[in-house]
Amino acid sequence: MKSELTGLAAGAVSGNPSTGELIKNYPHQTPDESTTIGPIARGDFRDGVHDQVVRSIASGAELLLGGNKIDGPGYFYEPTALADVRPGMAAAFAEEVFGRVAAITVAKDVEDAITLANTSEFGLSGDLWTNDITQATEVPRRLETGGVFINGYPATRPFPSWLRARMGLANR
Known part of the structure; x- marks a missing residue:
């Protein structure tokens, strides 16, 4: 492994x-x-x-x-x-x-991955990498984060922060 x-x-x-x-x-x-x-x-x-x-x-x-x-x-x-x-x-x-x-x-499965992601006290952004279009549309709605990037991420675009994240538009 x-x-x-x-x-x-x-x-x-x-x-x-x-x-x-x-x-x-x-x-x-x-x-x-x-x-x-x-x-x-x-x-x-x-x-x-x-x-x-x-x-x-x-x-x-x-x-x-x-x-x-x-x-x-x-x-x-x-x-x-x-x-x-x-x-x-x-x-x-x-x-x-x-x-x-x-x-x-x-993570054991998608449900476990969502639980793990939402366990964090920080929520500036999240990344979802998938070939499943259903996951790509449903999972981001369940994540407690300021933004979810699917199969990529922009390095320069500001977005709202969430929870205790120290960056993002809310903390500028």
Whole structure:
């Protein structure tokens, strides 16, 4: 199962199923055209992301990729994927992580996925990836979030925040 999740995590992080090698070797040392993933804004922010990853692992999450600060100029952090993330885990499930961390929670079925999504205290946005047109139209109505993006997400469009999310139009 771990190798399957590692492949899925690599694809989730970059949208390309063959990214395991790219993530391991992505250019990050200098702020030039070869850099594909930028740094975190400040050192204390990077330390906070790292603390969340470490606490998640200590709570039972499995580290699939990354999980390390990168030495050198800038506040770079490896793209990271955590599996077996569950409700009750203080960091990866219950806190907003402002870094390149994919927290993977596996749901038993659609109903369980909706319950898990609505367990969060945060609701800035959600993503639904499906080939089922019925799910694409019915599931978003049941999610407690400011916006649901189906099979994609816009990186620049503001939308209403929901619950305790700290971004969005309501908090501008």
